[in-house]
Each structure stands twice: as structure tokens, then as C-alpha cells.
Amino acid sequence: MCLPPRVLTNRELERMVDTSDEWIQERTGIRERRIADADMATSDLCAGAVRQACDDARLEPAALDALIVATSTTDTLFPSTACWVQRKLGIKGMPAFDVSAGCSGFLYGLELASALVAAGHRAVAVVGGEVMSKVVNWKDRGTCVLFGDGAGAAIVTPGDGRSGVLASNWGADGNLAPILYQPAGGTQMPASHETVEAGRHTVHMEGNTVFKHAVVAMSSAAVAAMRDAEVTADDITLMIPHQANLRIMEAARERCGIPRERMYSVLHKYGNMSAATIPVALHEARSEGRIHDGDVIVSTAFGTGFTWAATVLRW
Ligand SMILES: CC(C)(COP(=O)(O)OP(=O)(O)OC[C@H]1O[C@@H](n2cnc3c(N)ncnc32)[C@H](O)[C@@H]1OP(=O)(O)O)[C@@H](O)C(=O)NCCC(=O)NCCS
Structure with missing residues (x-):
């Protein structure tokens, strides 16, 4: 994983908007989050994470045969952030592209990587x-307290037949696009002085509506993936949900019938890093010795779109 060093605490946010540490912790479970420096782009964090994942996999980045970047906060509207990552890693040749699926993006990318590996690719970075x-709009207390910056990566390779993705479930409902989106800057509403003045280049979110859909989508996708993987809640050694709000995570966990002590969270430290939350949590769980060979892990996510995805894998 690769996180910017700057920490922004709830106490500091109290001085920026009308909020309190108590409110943020009680309603979300977040205590602090990381914030990128002014000169840091998404590709810098992604390149750092890919480099580390390659080291861990004992692989040169140049040996990757595909590079998939899941992000909603692209470096530029074009080209893809994945191409900027290639440039920063000093690699070329392999296909590189972005997946735009919001907070479900990492699991969407994992699904694509698995398919590429099944089709003969040898090492796909997600x-x-x-x-x-x-x-984010730093004047809107309803959104700015929720999010953080970061990146996490995985290298997907052909398995030994015992470990890997057992089943997954993914989907989208574009009818819900307006409940969470960045209105301006694309072809719907090109950038202009007016859009900048009206703050239309920032996150627009209907928090309560997102909350309700998130709980249902995350739990339904996880239950479906577990059924297809032919595992029960008892078989799950660790649940790594998308980390947006502890209350959403807890509600989804309960609906899946997985005990509290088997859910892993880094939300309190990092906030909602969108597509980065699952790989960062996976990395930290592994570093802390919470993941062992043969463990069955379920990950589930929801995000802008509205998208959802769940993956059951055997480590
Ligand atoms: C945003 C969210 C934390 C709000 O929590 P909530 O319990 O639903 O709170 P509400 O929106 O009902 O707001 C309750 C009150 O707190 C206020 N409030 C909102 N943000 C606040 C903040 N940071 N500090 C203090 N008060 C705040 C609201 O203005 C409202 O005040 P009012 O009753 O006087 O109108 C919650 O809806 C949420 O997490 N939604 C999902 C968001 C998400 O996960 N997005 C990412 C998707 S990947």
C-alpha cells in the first residue's frame, strides 16, 4: 500500500467546519484520515503501491502483462491514470487501463484480472x-469528514488450483447515478467559471439514500458470492468490507451472519479511501498476521454508479 504521510484528525476538522470528533466517531467510526500533498496525484500513490506489490511478489514491474487502475479521482480526464502510472514506473508495452466503478473498483478490477489470468496472462496488477x-467540498461537513487518500495493489497470477478467487458477484444500477457523483468537469457539465464558483467539481452525495442502498447491496452481493463459492458464514475466516462507515459495515456483516471479531477494519485510521480501502485493509490484515494460507476471505463493496461487487477467495 502507499499512503500520503499527512494525517488529518477529527480535531483539526473541528476547526474547518461545524462538526465534532464525537459526531464523526459516533456516526462513522472515523478518527483520522491521510491527505495527499498539493503536488501528489493519484498515479503517485498507485505507482508506489504497485512497486511494493511487485517487490512482495518478487517481480519486476516491467514483467507485468497488464495494469488495471481502479479510481474515481483520475489524474486527468484523459489519458487513463493507468498510463500515468506506467510513466511513473518507467514501464511500457503491457495494456494499461482504468476501471471506473467507484468504491467497488478494486473488486471490479480483481474480477477482470482473474478473467485475464484465466485467458493466459501471467501477472496482472490491480x-x-x-x-x-x-x-471533496471542504465546506460541506456532510461529506468532507468521510474521505481520505491512499492506494493499495495486488498482483494476480495463475494459481495452484487450491487458492484464488472462488466466486464473485458484481453488478450496477445506473438509475442511482445521481445519488453520488461529481457533477462538473465531464461532457454533461464542462468546466466553466460558473461551475467552479458553484462548487460543482466536488462530491455531491445524498448520504442517507447511499447508506440504505449500501447495506442491502453489500450484504446481498456477499451472500450470493458465498453461496456460489459453496461456503457458509462459519467458513469465512475474515470479512474485509469496503470501509465507508462503520455502521454500514456492521449492518452488512450482521446480514451475512459473520461474527464481529471476524470483520477487519482500518476505517478509523484512514476514512473512506474509495477504491483503495479493500486492498489497503487486505495488506494491513496480512501484515498483522490475520491472514493465513487456506483462509477463506470475503470482500464486499458498493460505490458510485451505483455499483456493487463481492469476492470470496481462498488465500
Ligand atoms: C453521511 C452520513 C455519515 C450522515 O450520517 P447520518 O446519521 O445519516 O446523519 P444525517 O445525514 O441524517 O444528519 C443528521 C444531522 O447531522 C448533521 N451533520 C451532517 N454531517 C455532520 C458533521 N460532519 N458533523 C456534525 N453534524 C453533521 C446533519 O446536518 C443533520 O443535522 P439536522 O438534523 O440538523 O439536519 C451517513 O449518511 C453515511 O455515512 N452515508 C453513507 C455515505 C457513504 O458511505 N458514502 C460513500 C459511498 S462509497
Whole structure:
């Protein structure tokens, strides 16, 4: 994983908007988050995460045969952030592209990587990375307290037949696009002086509506993936949900019938890093010795779009 060093605490936010540490912790479970420096782009964090994942996999980045970046906070509207990551890693040749599926992006990328590996690719990098701090409205207390910056990566390779993705479930409902989006800057509403003045280049979110859909989508996708993987809640050694709000995570966990002590969270430290939350949590769980060979892990996510995805894998 690769996180910017700057920490922004709830106490500091109290001095920026009308909020309190108590409110943020009680309603979301977040205590602090990381914030990128002014000169840091999403591709910088993604390149850092890919480099580390390659080291861990004992692989040169140049040996990757595909690079998938999951992000909503792209470096530029074009080209893809994945191409900027290639440039920063000093690699070329392999296909590189972005997946735009919001917070479900890493699991969407994992699904694509698995398919590429099944089709003969040997080493596919999937990286979820975001610099949310550059697209949130720092005057809107309903959103700015929620998000953080970071990136996490995985290298997907052909398995030994025992470990890997057992089943997944993914989907989208574009009818819900307006409940969470960045209105301006694309072809719907090109950038202009007016859009900048009206703050239309920042996150627009109907928090309560997102909350309700998130709980249902995350739990339904996880239950469906577990059924298709032919595992029960008892078989799950660790649940790594998308980390947006502890209350959403808890509600989804309960609906899946997985005990509290088997859910892993880094939300309190990092906030909602969108596509980066699952790979960062996966990395930290592994570093802390919470993941062992043969463990069955379920990950589930929801995000802008509205998208959802769940994956059951055997480590
Ligand atoms: C945003 C969210 C934390 C709000 O929590 P909530 O319990 O639903 O709170 P509400 O929106 O009902 O707001 C309750 C009150 O708190 C206020 N409030 C909102 N943000 C606040 C903040 N940061 N500090 C203090 N008060 C705040 C509201 O203005 C409202 O005040 P009012 O009753 O006087 O109108 C919650 O809806 C949420 O997490 N939604 C999902 C968001 C998400 O996960 N997005 C990412 C998707 S990947």
C-alpha cells in the first residue's frame, strides 16, 4: 500500500467546519484520515503501491502483462491514470487501463484480472487508488469528514488450483447515478467559471439514500458470492468490507451472519479511501498476521454508479 504521510484528525476538522470528533466517531467510526500533498496525484500513490506489490511478489514491474487502475479521482480526464502510472514506473508495452466503478473498483478490477489470468496472462496488477481530498467540498461537513487518500495493489497470477478467487458477484444500477457523483468537469457539465464558483467539481452525495442502498447491496452481493463459492458464514475466516462507515459495515456483516471479531477494519485510521480501502485493509490484515494460507476471505463493496461487487477467495 502507499499512503500520503499527512494525517488529518477529527480535531483539526473541528476547526474547518461545524462538526465534532464525537459526531464523526459516533456516526462513522472515523478518527483520522491521510491527505495527499498539493503536488501528489493519484498515479503517485498507485505507482508506489504497485512497486511494493511487485517487490512482495518478487517481480519486476516491467514483467507485468497488464495494469488495471481502479479510481474515481483520475489524474486527468484523459489519458487513463493507468498510463500515468506506467510513466511513473518507467514501464511500457503491457495494456494499461482504468476501471471506473467507484468504491467497488478494486473488486471490479480483481474480477477482470482473474478473467485475464484465466485467458493466459501471467501477472496482472490491480491497484485501487484515490486522492479524494482534491474532489471533496471542504465546506460541506456532510461529506468532507468521510474521505481520505491512499492506494493499495495486488498482483494476480495463475494459481495452484487450491487458492484464488472462488466466486464473485458484481453488478450496477445506473438509475442511482445521481445519488453520488461529481457533477462538473465531464461532457454533461464542462468546466466553466460558473461551475467552479458553484462548487460543482466536488462530491455531491445524498448520504442517507447511499447508506440504505449500501447495506442491502453489500450484504446481498456477499451472500450470493458465498453461496456460489459453496461456503457458509462459519467458513469465512475474515470479512474485509469496503470501509465507508462503520455502521454500514456492521449492518452488512450482521446480514451475512459473520461474527464481529471476524470483520477487519482500518476505517478509523484512514476514512473512506474509495477504491483503495479493500486492498489497503487486505495488506494491513496480512501484515498483522490475520491472514493465513487456506483462509477463506470475503470482500464486499458498493460505490458510485451505483455499483456493487463481492469476492470470496481462498488465500
Ligand atoms: C453521511 C452520513 C455519515 C450522515 O450520517 P447520518 O446519521 O445519516 O446523519 P444525517 O445525514 O441524517 O444528519 C443528521 C444531522 O447531522 C448533521 N451533520 C451532517 N454531517 C455532520 C458533521 N460532519 N458533523 C456534525 N453534524 C453533521 C446533519 O446536518 C443533520 O443535522 P439536522 O438534523 O440538523 O439536519 C451517513 O449518511 C453515511 O455515512 N452515508 C453513507 C455515505 C457513504 O458511505 N458514502 C460513500 C459511498 S462509497
